[in-house]
């Protein structure tokens with residue numbers, strides 16, 4: 567007899583599977599990221615088709631068959647309507663789901679990561695800075711997965727980095743940080759101002775994402791930290807998420823109004 571269980575989750579991705587069916591990748595708090603089959607999505611506007619869209623938080627049941635797992639009886643918890651209504655936010659939210667889908671191992675419960683993603687979407691829903699939310703997501707997720715470098719002390723001399731006016735960060739995946747006296751050279755190193763370093767320390771620990779003070783300069787700074795985080799993450803996680811493409815697309819979107 568087929569086994570069944572009930573759970574909730576956030577739909578990260580959906581793709582075609584065979585003629586009439588689709589598959590979804592769903593992040594759940596208790597069972598990690600699941601890949602499930604959904605039926606009857608072929609006709610437009612079926613209930614299953616609408617509820618299994620990416621960015622929906624849903625409750626559902628899973629029927630475990632011999633060869634596959636089927637999602638049944640979905641019920642909507644939340645659909646993040648404000649995010650969907652804004653092209654820039656929607657692109658950011660979908661990129662965030664793509665990142666989580668690629669970075670989290672399948673079927674390994676990561677309840678903290680589940681709540682982190684929902685916190686990020688909540689922040690986008692209420693209108694927080696996109697650059698800040700994405701930057702926070704990248705660094706916070708690295709921290710939750712155990713890949714964040716030790717931000718407290720210089721990896722060369724051991725001095726406390728909070729005292730340093732400039733902090734050097736290695737983006738090649740070595741996880742090295744240097745104080746201003748030890749310095750660094752080469753294209754893998756970037757220099758963080760004291761303010762950038764403090765924001766990074768705040769992002770790694772804060773939950774939910776801290777609001778960004780208004781202004782183009784703060785926005786630009788958050789975007790720079792987000793890009794560095796993505797470069798670093800792509801080298802440590804050995805997984806190209808296409809985020810640098812995402813930023814290029816987003817910039818094009820902004821320029822075209």
Ligand SMILES: [Zn+2]
Nearest residue numbers: 720723745748
């Ligand atoms: Zn040092």
